[in-house]
Amino acid sequence: MTGKELLLRALADRGVQTIFGYTGGAIMPVFDQMDKLGHFKFIMSRHEQGAAFMAQGLSRASLSTANPQVGVCMATSGPGAMNLVTGIADAYMDSVPMVAVTGQVATGVIATDAFQESDVIGVMMPICKQTYMPLFVEEIEQTVHEAFYVATTGRGGPVVLDIPKDVQNVQVDKDYHFDTAAFRPALPGFYYHPTPAREPLQKAVELINRSERPVIFCGHGVISSNAGKLLQQFAEKVNIPVAFTLHGLSAMPLDHPLSLGMMGMHGTVEANRAIMEADLLISFGMRFDDRVTGKLSEYAQNADVIHVEIDPSEIGKNVQPTVAINADVYRTLHVLVSDPMLAGKPRRRWRQRIAEAREVMAADLRREIDKGVGDDGALLMKTIIDRLSKLTGGRDLIVSDVGQHQMMAARFYNYQTPNSWFASGGAGTMGCSLPMAIGVKLARPEERVWSINGDGGFQMNMQELGTIMEQGTDLKIMILNNGYLGMVRQWQTLFFDGRYAGTPMQSPDFGQVASAYGIPYRKVTELAEIEPAIQEAIDHPGAIMLEFVCDPSEVILPMIPAGGGFDDMIIKRPKAKKKKD
Incomplete structure (x- = not known):
């Protein structure tokens, strides 16, 4: 088999059914083989940036289906690969798993300013989770499987494979064999903590039970881990209102009695005022970016913070937590919902304060919308x-x-x-x-x-x-x-x-x-x-x-x-x- 055949076999093994992209010289062998196979549905974008966003859409929307898929886009070398940059950077910022495959000039002319050559690895490295350039045909299948593992494990994100044109055409040795079922990537330093530790969970429960003015934050991690129903169960159990980041919207019904709507720069009055007055913030799967916090020096000054986040680098980066839980949101909520020590409180005065905040702009907005x-x-x-x-x-x-x-x-x-x-x-x-x-x-x-x-x-x-x-x-x-x-x-x-x-x-x-x-x-x-x-x-x-x-x-x-x-x-x-x- 050739490199292009191994690439497509590995993509099929990872469940890929649809590929978005735009062909060109350095990726042409893969496209030719893909056409011969007839296994994949190919969607031709009219610009490579479009292909990257199509792949994003497939990844994001399929998360909540019975058949979650990782979006895959393809482009040729040079301008083709460079046109993917914005879509890949966007996926990285929003933690969206996807895989981009780019063609590269032949190994013999790399670094000679060959026609349509660009340093794809150098450009992409800061804006994705990992970059790969397999220089030998025997590396291709393992690289693809590792790329999908990295893209989807822990905090999701894009991964880039840059494959030289000659490597796509080289035949593998007849003794070559890759066992897909037995493959386990060896990634020193790539840590993943899906299950929450007992001690911080106990501290979190104590803070929740003690609080009088708590607010739950629903971030993108709730969507990514399909934890929306669990979040709703948790909020109802403890009787705590929920504020949503931009990417947390649609995790649970927006008109739920405990919903405060979106928070932050253009968030609702009730969400933002509740945050200002809260004594406890319970954050699930969000990173406290500037559009949520505003001026950090004035943010949540009188509140304890429980931060549940899959990516350890985000914990304490902007807001220092009282309790840090480095774990998957779904698993954390599953444990919390079933914890018999966790109790709900009426908090009537707190709910009244929130109800008053809801009315600050409600009448004006209704008049404007009706007009x-x-x-x-x-x-x-x-x-x-x-x-x-x-x-x-x-x-x-x-x-x-x-x-x-x-x-x-x-x-x-x-x-x-x-x-x-x-x-x-x-x-x-x-x-x-x-x-x-x-x-x-x-x-x-x-x-x-x-x-x-x-x-x-x-x-x-x-x-x-x-x-x-x-x-x-x-x-x-x-x-x-x-x-x-x-x-x-x-x-x-x-x-x-x-x-x-x-x-x-x-x-x-x-x-x-x-x-x-x-x-x-x-x-x-x-x-x-x-x-x-x-x-x-x-x-x-x-x-x-x-x-x-x-x-x-x-x-x-x-x-x-x-x-x-x-x-x-x-x-x-x-x-x-x-x-x-």
Whole structure:
């Protein structure tokens, strides 16, 4: 067998069924062999970045299915591999397991600046869990199996295999044999602690039982370990409210009585004020990043912290825990839920404080959503997302791009389905939604998937409409078009005296773009058209694009200014400012 055959055999052994990518000279032997085999479903992206986000979508959405898969993308050397960088860095920041296979120039010309040569290993090393370059054909199968182990063990993340072209074509010695079943990777220093230790668990239970104003934090680790139901059972048992990170959303129903909604920079008043006043924070699978904590020197000053996290490097990195539990979230919650010493308390005064905080913005938000239009009569994103949530019952899969609309979708869609919210968080990559939604749909073909975009992010990867057209992918595409880079415009409104430098955006006729790809399209400008348009998309058996003309002056509040603390939270809409020269 040749190197390319061994590579594909190993991928098949790891359960890979779908491969996303774009061919080229240095990876051509693998693509040729893949076509001969006919074993894999190949999805051709229109840009390598799209392939990386498609692989991400497949990995993330399939976590909660009976057949979890690791997304795999392929690209050629040089520019092909470099175009994967953003998607791989995004997966690394958001702890998404995936494997990228790149072709490399032949071993004899490596480091000679050969045509389409780039230092893939050097570039990728800081933005993924591990990089490999097998230089001998006998290394390929072991490398693939080790790559999948590293990508999926502990905290997930991307792994890169860079395979020289000549190694792909070399035949293995006839005595070569690799025992897949017996393979166990030897990785000194790669520690994994799935089961929580007894002593910190006992201390955690003591703190929980003693606390009067506790808050549970639900992070991405709850989603990654499929622990949403256990978290809900735990919260109900101890009668403690739950605040969600951006990536923790959809772990449990968002309208649960104990739900505080999203916390942090654009989180709810009730979540942020509860954190400010808490005496105990119980954190599951999150890393206390700056969008959650605000100014660290003022964060949780009067609270003990229980931090449950699979990655030991995250414990104490930003917030010093009182009790550190380096373990898998699912296993930790399983032990806690069954602990007879853990007790619930009424905490009536605490619940009353939270109820009061819920009302701070509730009436204003309801009036704004019901009004549905801004001062100039253009549609509000809040209203569009609210109507989408009601028409779908909060049960559909939502794949958001990055920007104002992302925060609107995080705040105003009532998530009911476990693992139904997908977005770029740590890297905040515009253009992620459309390709990621393709991967999500492939992972869960029986569920309805919405790709929600701003006019800016949509144009970064709208070429993937070609993939949707070719594959016949049933995606519901929404463009919330306010003619600006909306989130940056909001910052300019609040902190730059209304100088909208570099944010106004002229877009093409999205109707003609959709038509070019054979996708039905509807433009919505009136409040009364929102629900009929969404219902049309729901009823349509295939891809469809809806464009909503939105108010550029709309803001998403509350907002904690960058570098500010929770006491700096902005809850009132600023007065409109005129554009200055």
